[in-house]
Every structure is written in structure tokens, then in C-alpha cells.
Amino acid sequence: MTFEAIISKLKAEFGEGLVVSIDETASPNCLEVHADRLVETMEYLHQTEGLYFDSLSCITGLDNGPEAGTMEVIYNLYSIPCDHHLMVKVTLSRKEPVLDSLTPIWKTADWQEREVYDLFGIHFNNHPDLRRILLPADWEGFPLRKDYEHQTYYRGVKVAE
Amino acid sequence: MFDNQNLQQSEPQKFKSEDLKSEEMIVNIGPQHPSTHGVLRLEVITSGEEIVDVVPHLGYLHRCFEKHAESLPYNQTLPFVDRMDYLAAMNSEHAFVMGVERMLGIENTIDKRIEYIRVLVAELNRLASHFIALGTYAMDIGAITPFPWMLRDREHILRLLEWASGARMLYNYIWVGGLFYDLPVGFEERCLEFCQYIKPKLKEFDEVVLQNKIFVDRTANVGILPADLAINYGITGPMLRGSGLKFDLRKVDAYSVYPEIDFEVPVGKGEMGTLGDCWDRTSVRMLECYESVKIIEQCLTKLTGDHKRTRDFDPRATVPKKIRPKAQDFYVRAENPKGETGFFFRADGRSDIPFRCKARGASFVNLSILGELSKGGLIADMVAVLGSIDIVLGEVDR
Numbered sequence: 404m405t406f407e408a409i410i411s412k413l414k415a416e417f418g419e420g421l422v423v424s425i426d427e428t429a430s431p432n433c434l435e436v437h438a439d440r441l442v443e444t445m446e447y448l449h450q451t452e453g454l455y456f457d458s459l460s461c462i463t464g465l466d467n468g469p470e471a472g473t474m475e476v477i478y479n480l481y482s483i484p485c486d487h488h489l490m491v492k493v494t495l496s497r498k499e500p501v502l503d504s505l506t507p508i509w510k511t512a513d514w515q516e517r518e519v520y521d522l523f524g525i526h527f528n529n530h531p532d533l534r535r536i537l538l539p540a541d542w543e544g545f546p547l548r549k550d551y552e553h554q555t556y557y558r559g560v561k562v563a564e
Numbered sequence: 565m566f567d568n569q570n571l572q573q574s575e576p577q578k579f580k581s582e583d584l585k586s587e588e589m590i591v592n593i594g595p596q597h598p599s600t601h602g603v604l605r606l607e608v609i610t611s612g613e614e615i616v617d618v619v620p621h622l623g624y625l626h627r628c629f630e631k632h633a634e635s636l637p638y639n640q641t642l643p644f645v646d647r648m649d650y651l652a653a654m655n656s657e658h659a660f661v662m663g664v665e666r667m668l669g670i671e672n673t674i675d676k677r678i679e680y681i682r683v684l685v686a687e688l689n690r691l692a693s694h695f696i697a698l699g700t701y702a703m704d705i706g707a708i709t710p711f712p713w714m715l716r717d718r719e720h721i722l723r724l725l726e727w728a729s730g731a732r733m734l735y736n737y738i739w740v741g742g743l744f745y746d747l748p749v750g751f752e753e754r755c756l757e758f759c760q761y762i763k764p765k766l767k768e769f770d771e772v773v774l775q776n777k778i779f780v781d782r783t784a785n786v787g788i789l790p791a792d793l794a795i796n797y798g799i800t801g802p803m804l805r806g807s808g809l810k811f812d813l814r815k816v817d818a819y820s821v822y823p824e825i826d827f828e829v830p831v832g833k834g835e836m837g838t839l840g841d842c843w844d845r846t847s848v849r850m851l852e853c854y855e856s857v858k859i860i861e862q863c864l865t866k867l868t869g870d871h872k873r874t875r876d877f878d879p880r881a882t883v884p885k886k887i888r889p890k891a892q893d894f895y896v897r898a899e900n901p902k903g904e905t906g907f908f909f910r911a912d913g914r915s916d917i918p919f920r921c922k923a924r925g926a927s928f929v930n931l932s933i934l935g936e937l938s939k940g941g942l943i944a945d946m947v948a949v950l951g952s953i954d955i956v957l958g959e960v961d962r
Contacts, residue, residue, distance in 0.1 A: 429893035430666070457795050461895065463908045463922040477908065479895045483795060483811060490893065511798030514932040522630070532578075537623040537961060539574040546631055558570065 404453060404487050406432040412454065416447060423494075431479070431488035438493045442503045448480060448489070449508050456480040456489060459509040464519035468549040472497045474525060478505075495525065504530040522547040577607050578619045587611050591943075595624050599704050599947045602957030606934075606946075613942050618935045622928075625961040633921035638664045638887045639740050641921065646734040648923060649959040651696050654689035654725070655900040657738040658682055662819060663896030663907045664740045667889035670882065674741065677871040678879055679821045681747060682738055684755070684863040685725060687856045691762075692721040693901035694849045694856075697954040701846060702773050704951040705782045710773050717765055720758055727751065740887055743879035752868050759857050759864075766853050774843075774850055783846060784837030787937040787949035791840065797936070798929045801903025802852065803953060806832040806845030813899035825862050827855045842952040849954070888916045902926040902954055925959040 404412075406427070413421055413434075421440060426433040436444050448456045461479040478491040495502060504527040505512040516527045517536040524545035527533055534540065543554045553562050581590055591608045594600040603624035609616040629648060633641045645660045646653035665671040699714030722732045727748055729737035737744045773779055789799070791807040804811055812829040814822045830851030832844030867873075891913030897906040903926030910920040930953050938946040 426893065428890070431895065433893055459798060460897065460904065461906050461908055461922065461924040463920070465910065465920045477893070479906070479908065483809075486816065488895075490895065509798065510793075510796045510936075511929055511932065514928065515798075518928075534578070535623075537626045539623070540576055541573045546628065547634075558574070 404485060406434075406489070409448075409454065409487075409489060410434065412451070413444065413447070417444070426490075426492075429490055431490050433477075433490035433492050435492045435494065438495055438502050441491075441493055442505065442508075444491070445478070445505055445508055448491075453485070454482065455485055456482045458483055459505065459511050459515075462512065462515040462519055464523040464525055464547065466497070466523060466548045469497065474500050474523060476502060476519060476525060500525040501528060502526070503528045506530060521545075524548065575605070575621055575623075579607065579609055579617070584609065585611070588616055595621075599950065601700060601950070601955055602960075604931075604955070604957055604960070606950075608943065608946070610943065615938050615941055615943060615946055618938050618946060620931060620934055622931075622957075623961055625957045627958075627962065629923055629962040630921060633918060633923075635917065637916045638918065641918075642739070643734065643736045645923075646736060647958060648925060648962055649693075649900060649902060649905070649927070649956050650733055651956050652689045652693040652901045653733060653735050654682075654686045654738065655693075655898065656905055657735065658686045658820070659896060659898035659900065659905045660907055661738050661740050662898060663894060663909060664887060664889070666896060667892065667894050667909060667911060668740075668884065668887065670741060670884065673882055675871075675877075675879075675882065676821065677867065677873075677877060678743055678882075680863050680866050680871055681743060681879075683821055683825070684860060684867065685728065685735075685737060687859045687863070688721050688725060688755075690901045691853055691856045691860075692718045692725075694853050695721075697849055697901070698769065698773070698846065698853075701951040701954075702779070704947050705779055707773060707776070707779065710769060713765070713769065717762060720761070724751070724755060724758065727754075739880070739883055741883040742881065746873060746877060746879050747867070749873075752864050755860065756864050759861050762857060763854075766850070766857070770850055774847060780836050780843060782944075783842035783948055783952070786837075786842045786941065786945050787952060788838045789840040789845075789933070789937060793936070794840070794933075797933045799903070799933060801900065801926055801930070802848045803845055803903065803930055805830065806848045806952075807840035808832050808834070808844075813897060813904060817897070817899075819898060825859050827859050830855065842948050845952045845954075886916055889913070897924075900926055902956065902959065903930055905959075923962055925962055927953075927955040927957075927959040928962070931955050931960055 423435040458481045460481050463477040465475040467473045474495045480489045521535045588611045594605040595603040605621040607619040645656045649656050695714040695718040699711040702710035726732050729735040789807050791809045794804050794807045810829050810831050836843045889911040894909045897904050906924035908922040909918050912919045937949045
């Protein structure tokens with residue numbers, strides 16, 4: 404199914420207001436939705452016949468920096484039986500980055516969301532087990548934020564310059 | 565002295581012993597344990613010999629790949645890509661380079677000889693990676709001998725790749741727009757000799773290990789993974805194919821020169837037990853080795869025939885002086901020995917440094933199913949399941 408067909412199918416189901424923006428320079432083409440409508444959109448994309456995005460390949464967190472004041476979470480979807488791709492994006496405020504978890508739809512979201520939480524401090528509602536995954540639990544700050552400055556000492560060991 | 569207080573603050577256990585039932589206990593396996601294949605700690609809740617839950621603790625090998633990638637130009641990130649899946653560096657390089665080339669729009673200007681060399685070295689590396697997977701897996705199960713066999717045969721591949729690139733494991737050989745260097749003179753002949761040497765060895769391994777009664781008893785009907793659950797968990801690579809789904813990105817995406825090459829995609833059939841058990845996954849890796857040898861031979865035919873070396877061939881001729889893609893979001897994926905390796909790039913169009921570079925490690929995603937597969941089994945079965953996932957901690961932690 405082409406990108407246009409997917410968009411029109413979504414608009415027919417949820418109305419014009421669902422799609423915030425479309426980015427056709429992105430590869431695969433990217434669709435932006437509101438953070439509070441993410442779960443219902445994803446559920447629809449996952450279960451509807453003809454769309455059937457059964458695989459969530461990649462979740463990427465992204466920080467646009469303090470001037471822009473926004474963060475993004477980008478989902479790369481792929482449908483194995485239909486062989487089509489889609490990129491779905493949500494923009495969050497940097498002050499309060501909160502998002503609903505996709506673990507009820509895809510189990511793979513569990514660890515990938517934990518990683519986004521760990522490195523960006525984006526909080527996922529309804530996540531069954533939101534702990535840091537790569538860094539120690541008592542590490543200060545979120546390293547992939549653009550204004551991150553690492554601590555000087557960790558447990559008495561000097562952190563490298 | 566061991567200070568439990570420190571551990572509880574830095575990497576706390578998910579379960580507390582006071583919350584467990586009276587017959588249950590917490591057993592820590594790793595981070596330094598041969599069967600965890602690297603620095604991975606498993607918090608195992610056991611009830612006698614039976615496993616109630618497994619909680620993997622990662623991050624002991626976290627080397628901040630994504631943070632580094634945000635401060636380095638694309639071509640200088642390549643050595644870091646090598647160090648993610650250090651058993652199959654060529655494959656990761658190939659994926660990364662392919663992504664950058666597509667962003668620049670130069671993927672069709674690459675010389676065919678370069679593409680064939682890329683596929684050749686990537687498949688050699690896939691063989692090397694599968695050899696480690698199979699050898700260590702046999703050792704996990706209790707067979708010592710196959711491991712040195714596989715290391716011996718892998719060493720032949722590493723020497724070939726060292727001859728081409730100068731390094732045993734971390735090559736920086738595939739460059740954006742070209743290669744570090746053409747193949748050394750005589751490489752094709754030596755590589756063909758290696759193919760002749762390896763085929764009977766593969767057969768021998770197949771007979772001695774995979775058909776072995778003890779091995780079959782330890783792996784058949786253990787850790788059964790149905791295909792729908794695998795897809796929901798984002799599992800890719802030999803693990804997904806072991807569950808019977810014929811899904812290989814080399815065929816599906818048909819990248820590089822793979823569409824010009826004739827090879828099969830082996831899938832699990834549940835020959836020894838149930839479809840999707842540990843034996844099936846191992847057997848898929850074994851069969852993929854034969855296919856890789858087939859691909860290598862076809863590449864060599866092309867490299868000595870249609871695209872043979874010429875005096876004026878320069879693999880660096882198409883390497884761009886400045887790598888500055890247009891502003892865009894880009895996701896690229898490729899079939900690595902462990903599964904789908906993906907890179908997400910955001911280029912801002914103003915600099916030759918990516919604004920964001922995310923690596924999707926196949927091992928990281930595949931490992932997340934360990935708890936689900938091991939629950940209710942025995943501790944020994946958990947070791948069998950973990951080995952059949954085939955993880956590299958460099959890629960899990962990145």
C-alpha cells in the first residue's frame with residue numbers, strides 16, 4: 404500500500420485532525436501524529452487488514468535541544484506480509500516528555516522504550532517495567548539530551564573528560 | 565570486599581528475596597560467566613531446578629555509540645560501527661555505508677566490482693560469525709571439541725580478511741562510496757581454496773554435532789518460539805527463520821548485488837522436535853553457512869570474470885570528499901548474521917555530522933525474548949535458549 408493510501412485510510416477512520424504533518428522527504432515516508440492519539444493510531448495500523456504493520460522495527464528518541472524545546476520519538480513500522488514501510492513520529496514538549504507505551508501492541512516496545520527512557524528521560528505511561536536499561540540506576544541525567552553534562556564523579560571514580 | 569549496598573544502588577535486582585515464595589531463590593548468573601557469552605548478568609528466580617523468571621541486566625559494555633556518532637562525521641563513525649557487532653564487523657559496515665550512500669543519492673554510481681567485493685567480505689564475515697555461534701553453542705550444550713574446530717576454521721577467514729584490510733576483526737574496510745583498498749593480488753585464488761577446504765568441514769560439523777543424539781536431546785523441543793510471537797517481539801534473522809518464516813532482508817530488500825546471486829533462504833522445519841525450537845535455530849545457522857559458501861563462490865566467479873581486476877581500477881575513486889546529505893530522516897536496514905541491523909539517521913543538511921544516529925541492534929531486540937522462552941524450563945534449558953539466540957554483547961549494549 405502506498406503512503407498516500409495509508410494516509411487517506413487513516414483520515415477516513417480518525418478524521419482530518421489526526422495527521423499533524425507529513426514528511427515525504429523522509430525514507431520511509433513519515434507521518435506525524437499527536438502524542439495523545441498515538442496508541443489508537445498504532446492499534447489501527449497494527450490490526451487493520453491491508454495495513455497490518457506487524458513489526459515495530461525501531462524506536463528512536465531524539466532531542467531538538469533547549470532552544471527548540473521539543474523532543475521526538477520516531478517509530479519505524481514494517482509489514483512482513485504486505486511488504487510496506489511507515490515512519491510515525493510524535494513531538495513532545497521538552498519540559499514534560501510523557502508518552503503512552505506501545506507494549507500492549509508490540510512486546511518489542513518494552514526494551515526499546517526502556518532504552519529511550521534511559522537515554523532521553525522520556526516517560527512512558529503504562530509501561531510494565533520502566534527502569535534504566537543500559538546505564539546504572541543511579542546515573543545522573545540523560546546522556547543523549549543535547550544539553551547533557553556528565554557528572555564529574557561516579558561512585559568515587561572520575562568520569563572521563 | 566563485596567559491597568552489596570553499591571550493587572543495590574547501581575544495578576538493583578528487580579526482585580527482592582523477601583517477596584519470593586519460600587521455595588524460590590534468586591540466582592545471579594554473570595556478568596562473568598562463560599554461558600552468558602559476554603558481560604551479561606541474568607537475575608534468575610528459581611524454584612528448585614525450575615525457572616520462574618529471568619531478568620537480564622545489560623549495560624556492562626555500553627560504549628555510547630550514539631553519543632559518539634553525534635559528534636563525528638559519517639566516515640569517522642565507521643570504526644565505531646565495527647565495534648558494535650565485533651564478530652561481524654563487515655556486515656554492520658555494509659549496512660551503515662549503504663544508508664549513507666542512499667542519503668547522498670550515490671548508491672547507483674558504485675562500481676560493480678566494489679559491490680561484489682563488499683558482498684564477498686560480508687559473507688565471509690557471516691560465516692565467521694556463524695562459526696562462533698555454532699561452536700560456542702556446542703560448548704554451552706557440553707560438547708568441547710567443536711569449539712576449537714570452529715575457531716580453527718574461523719581463523720582462516722580472519723586471515724583472509726586481515727590480508728585484505730589489515731585487521732583481524734575490526735576492519736574499517738567498506739568506505740562510503742568505495743573501499744579502503746582493492747583485494748590483494750591472489751586473494752581470489754586463496755579464497756576459492758578456502759571454499760574447497762571448508763565444505764567437507766561443514767559437513768563434518770553437521771554430522772558430528774547437529775545429528776548427535778545428545779545434542780538433539782538437549783535442544784529439540786526446548787525454547788519453542790512460534791512465528792507470531794517472534795514477530796511481535798521484533799525478532800529477526802536466523803531466530804525468525806528458525807520459527808519457519810522465510811524472511812531474509814537480502815531477498816526482501818534485494819540490496820547491493822544480492823538479486824544477481826543465486827542462493828536459498830533456509831528455514832526451520834521442526835525436523836527433530838517442534839517448529840521453532842533451539843535445534844531449528846541452530847540448523848538454520850548451519851544451512852546458512854552452506855549458502856554463504858555458495859554466495860562467496862559466485863562472487864569469486866564474477867570477480868575473476870566480468871568484473872576482474874584492472875590496472876586502473878581505483879576503489880577510492882567514487883569516495884566523496886565531503887559527506888553532506890540533504891536534510892532528511894532516513895532508516896536503513898540490512899541482514900546481519902544476528903538479524904536486522906538498522907540505522908536511523910537525521911541529517912540537518914548543514915554539516916557532515918548526523919544530528920542523530922540511532923543503531924538498532926539485532927542482538928538487543930532478540931535478547932528481549934529470553935525471559936519469555938525460558939520461563940517454566942530448567943536452568944540448563946535456559947543456557948540452551950540463550951546460546952540459540954546468538955547474542956554479541958557489543959551490539960546489545962552498543
